[in-house]
Amino acid sequence: MIRYILKKFVIMLVSLFFLVTTTFVLMNAIPGSPLQSEKATSEAVQKNLEAYYGLDKPMIEQYGIYLKNLVQGDLGISMKKKFQAVDKIIKESFPYSLKLGIASVITSIVVGCLLGILAAMHHRKFIDNFAMVIAVIGLSIPSLVMAPLLQYSLAVKIRAFEVAGLNGPLDYVLPTIALSAASIAFIARLIRSTMIEVLNSDFIKTAKAKGLAGHWIVWRHALRNSMLPVVTFLGYLTAGVITGSVVIEKIFAIPGLGKFFVQSVSDRDYPLIMGITIFYAVLLMVCRFLADIAYVLVDPRMRAGGKGK
Amino acid sequence: MKKILDVKNLSVSFHVYGGEVQAIRDVSFDVKEGEAVAIVGESGSGKSVTAQTIMRLIQTPPGKIKAGEVLLDGQDLLKLSEKEMQKVRGNKIGMIFQDPMTSLNPTMTVGKQIMEGLIQHQSLSKGAAKTRAIELLKMVGIPNPETRISQYPHQFSGGMRQRVMIAIALACNPSLLIADEPTTALDVTIQAQILQLMKDLQQETKTSIILITHDLGIVADICDRVIVMYAGQIVETGTKHDIFHNPKHPYTQGLLKSLPRLDQDKNEPLVPIFGSPPDLIKPPQGCGFCARCDEAMHICETESPETTVLSDTHALRCWLQHPEAKRPASAGAKEASV
Numbered sequence: 001m002i003r004y005i006l007k008k009f010v011i012m013l014v015s016l017f018f019l020v021t022t023t024f025v026l027m028n029a030i031p032g033s034p035l036q037s038e039k040a041t042s043e044a045v046q047k048n049l050e051a052y053y054g055l056d057k058p059m060i061e062q063y064g065i066y067l068k069n070l071v072q073g074d075l076g077i078s079m080k081k082k083f084q085a086v087d088k089i090i091k092e093s094f095p096y097s098l099k100l101g102i103a104s105v106i107t108s109i110v111v112g113c114l115l116g117i118l119a120a121m122h123h124r125k126f127i128d129n130f131a132m133v134i135a136v137i138g139l140s141i142p143s144l145v146m147a148p149l150l151q152y153s154l155a156v157k158i159r160a161f162e163v164a165g166l167n168g169p170l171d172y173v174l175p176t177i178a179l180s181a182a183s184i185a186f187i188a189r190l191i192r193s194t195m196i197e198v199l200n201s202d203f204i205k206t207a208k209a210k211g212l213a214g215h216w217i218v219w220r221h222a223l224r225n226s227m228l229p230v231v232t233f234l235g236y237l238t239a240g241v242i243t244g245s246v247v248i249e250k251i252f253a254i255p256g257l258g259k260f261f262v263q264s265v266s267d268r269d270y271p272l273i274m275g276i277t278i279f280y281a282v283l284l285m286v287c288r289f290l291a292d293i294a295y296v297l298v299d300p301r302m303r304a305g306g307k308g309k
Numbered sequence: 310m311k312k313i314l315d316v317k318n319l320s321v322s323f324h325v326y327g328g329e330v331q332a333i334r335d336v337s338f339d340v341k342e343g344e345a346v347a348i349v350g351e352s353g354s355g356k357s358v359t360a361q362t363i364m365r366l367i368q369t370p371p372g373k374i375k376a377g378e379v380l381l382d383g384q385d386l387l388k389l390s391e392k393e394m395q396k397v398r399g400n401k402i403g404m405i406f407q408d409p410m411t412s413l414n415p416t417m418t419v420g421k422q423i424m425e426g427l428i429q430h431q432s433l434s435k436g437a438a439k440t441r442a443i444e445l446l447k448m449v450g451i452p453n454p455e456t457r458i459s460q461y462p463h464q465f466s467g468g469m470r471q472r473v474m475i476a477i478a479l480a481c482n483p484s485l486l487i488a489d490e491p492t493t494a495l496d497v498t499i500q501a502q503i504l505q506l507m508k509d510l511q512q513e514t515k516t517s518i519i520l521i522t523h524d525l526g527i528v529a530d531i532c533d534r535v536i537v538m539y540a541g542q543i544v545e546t547g548t549k550h551d552i553f554h555n556p557k558h559p560y561t562q563g564l565l566k567s568l569p570r571l572d573q574d575k576n577e578p579l580v581p582i583f584g585s586p587p588d589l590i591k592p593p594q595g596c597g598f599c600a601r602c603d604e605a606m607h608i609c610e611t612e613s614p615e616t617t618v619l620s621d622t623h624a625l626r627c628w629l630q631h632p633e634a635k636r637p638a639s640a641g642a643k644e645a646s647v
Contacts, residue, residue: 202411208366209406210426210477211399214391220425224416300461301415 001296008292012285016278020070023277024063027270034079034268053079066274075278076271080264086275089260094279096166097249097256101242103176108183108237113230115184116191120226121218123196131188138185147178147251164253175252179245183237187230195226224298231298235291239284310341312380313484313517314363319377321355321362324370328590332358333541336377340485345511345518347528349564350538353586356521359538360487363519364404365394381485400430403478403516407490409470413462419446419473420458426480445476450506468499472506479510486511487519492527504530525568529553534622537561540586540597547623558625559602596628604629 035041035049050056054065069076075086119131141149154174155163162171198204199222207217246258257276264272296302317337323330333355340346348356361367363379365386379386381401386394398404406412414422423445424438433441439458446454449472462470471491478486488507492500508531511518520532528535528549535552537545537560545558556562563582584601587593596602599609606628614626628634 202406202408203414205366206404206406206412206422206474206477207414207425209364209398209404211395211397211429212425213395221414221417225414299416300418301463 004296005293008289012289016281016285019281020067020274020278021063023274024066027273028059030268032268034270036268070278075275078264078269078272080267080269081272086271089272090257090275090279093255093257093260096254097242097245097258100172100175100179100245100248100254100256101238103172104180104183104241104245105234105238107176108180108187108241109230109234111180112184112187113191115188116226117195117218117223119188119192120195120199120222123199128192132192135185135188138181139189141181143178143182144247144251146181147175147248150174150178151251164251166252166254171252175245175248175254178251179241179248183241187233187237190229190233191226194229195222198222198225201225227298228295231291231294233291234294235284235288238287238291239280242283242287310344312339313342313344313382314340314519315378315380316359316363317378317380319359319362319379320375321358321367322373322375324373325590330589331541331592332372332589333362334592336538336541336543338536338543338546340517340519342484343511343515343517344534345520345532346534346536347520347522347532348536348538349522349525349528351523351586353589354538355541356523356538357489360404360489360519360521363487364398364402365389366404396430399426399478399483400481401483402485402487403481403483405471405474405478405486405488405491408494409467409474410494412474413470415462418459418461419465423458423473423477423480426477430481441480442476445480446473448479448510449473449476451476467495468502471495471499471503475503475506475510479514479516482514483516485517485519487521489521490523491520492524493522500527507531525553525564537564540592541589542597542626544598544627545623545625547619547625551620551623555623557619557623557630558598558627559604559629560598561625563601596626 033055035046035053035055041049047056054062057065066076075090078084078086078089081089115131115135119128122128151163151174155161161174165171195218199218204217204221207221212220245254245256246262248254249256249258250262257279260272261276261280263269264276316339319333319336320331321333323332336355336359338346348359350356358367358372362374363386367374374387377387381397386397389397413419420439420442423442424433424435427433427438427441428435431438443454443458446457451457451469451472457465462473465473474491478488491507492503495503504527507518507520510516511531518531520527522528532549534548535546536543537552537558539560545552545556545561547555552561553565556565560582563580566580567582569579582601587597587600593599593610594613595611596605596609596614599605602609608628612628614628615631616624616626617630617632618624619630
């Protein structure tokens with residue numbers, strides 16, 4: 001188990017290094033510079049600015065300096081946001097994204113699993129068809145359409161919620177629905193198909209032959225085995241939902257990290273691009289890593305260094 | 310001896326795309342206290358459907374129990390509600406399945422899987438159930454049951470898993486044990502061990518056994534009585550002696566002839582039964598074996614044979630043995646076909 005975790009950790013560090021390198025190269029390959037603006041500046045001022053930010057040095061040296069700072073945990077200072085430190089920007093805006101993300105992940109798992117289980121238990125009956133219709137709707141309507149629809153129907157027409165802004169817990173409801181619709185649908189379909197397969201397997205027959213009740217069989221015997229693909233997906237889901245809320249944050253005017261990410265690219269704000277990219281990457285990797293560990297916990301065959309048959 | 314199980318005129322169908330498959334047709338048999346009965350037949354003859362109908366494990370739909378009674382201690386299992394049936398399964402009837410590799414839940418410890426039934430049916434506390442589970446594992450011959458109980462199925466070999474399955478099936482001291490091809494998925498040496506175990510346990514616990522198999526060698530080993538099924542019907546029943554030494558139905562005779570024997574001349578080829586069983590979507594009007602039978606008569610094509618009773622223990626469905634059959638049956642018919 002410890003070897004397994006160590007191995008995963010080393011792989012994480014290596015991929016992070018490649019990611020940093022690639023982002024750095026790509027970012028510098030884009031034409032334009034953070035120091036260009038509409039107002040023309042004299043050559044001397046431009047030179048001074050470049051020297052101040054270290055942009056006059058050769059790229060390989062800039063890369064070296066960035067890596068050195070990164071290892072020390074220093075993400076640098078934003079070139080556009082009035083000299084704010086990158087880590088401070090992240091620290092201030094990320095909690096909004098995180099709260100919304102966690103709410104969405106929980107909603108996706110709970111609702112998705114419920115729909116999927118119900119569909120599997122009533123395979124080819126009304127409930128199954130109904131759940132799958134909902135799932136298809138959830139998958140096929142993109143969040144940028146879903147969000148205004150929700151705003152119009154529930155906030156403008158019925159006035160049950162605020163259209164936008166984040167002033168209370170209720171304001172999280174609409175963005176959460178919009179953000180989790182697709183993953184609810186995905187999880188529901190995933191759970192349904194695995195569970196139908198699991199419910200037809202031999203050990204379920206054994207459980208029935210033991211005289212266990214139907215709901216108990218689903219809960220104790222089928223669910224855990226059906227959860228495996230969901231757990232694998234969970235890492236991507238969590239990271240995807242937390243980082244992928246860019247559009248939703250914009251529509252609902254939520255001051256989250258997504259907004260800064262989009263801005264940083266159009267501003268060519270190098271330290272901020274790098275900082276947020278690395279932050280998202282680490283987040284994604286940690287989620288994947290946790291999912292891997294959860295996988296081991298759910299499936300005993302994965303224990304003992306993955307040597308299980 | 311008292312009858313534990315009495316199956317009367319059982320018919321089960323499956324509705325599939327092509328129509329209605331009449332998987333078993335008018336099957337009647339009984340199992341007495343402490344007796345081991347074998348149901349033999351080829352694939353698709355209805356042996357497993359019979360077993361699963363007794364346990365009511367048939368999916369409905371597509372399955373449908375069309376007629377008949379399954380009396381366990383006089384109580385018709387087919388009339389019970391699903392809740393009442395749950396009290397029978399695992400408690401009064403235990404079942405062992407064919408493939409031990411897939412019949413245990415991979416995400417639960419072996420101990421928990423044994424304890425489940427005990428907690429459900431005997432309302433034991435967790436501690437008491439665990440003690441009993443360790444006892445059961447010891448009984449089925451698993452070494453170090455105290456440590457093995459907290460291991461997962463993947464840490465057990467195939468033979469060991471089948472032992473665990475037997476422990477699960479016998480956990481609540483059922484009066485009937487149904488073993489659906491318990492040794493088919495195991496290799497030969499393990500087969501012998503599992504059979505020996507079942508034999509010993511039967512003598513110890515006096516549980517009645519229904520053994521479903523297509524392996525006649527196993528039958529001779531542990532069973533008292535044999536039921537031969539073909540195309541969804543029972544074609545011959547009798548004691549082990551009746552079936553092995555005095556088979557009367559051409560199908561039973563064919564089955565035995567197709568087996569290699571030690572006392573046989575090595576150069577003498579085995580005799581197969583040519584052809585294949587009939588399509589049960591349209592079961593033949595007459596005898597199901599008619600098309601493959603060397604001794605078929607005109608009546609066999611048009612009329613389904615009645616049950617003819619030869620002795621207290623021996624009965625069959627074949628026109629050749631019918632009291633009104635014109636030619637003298639028995640030995641003469643057998644030699645004529647060879």
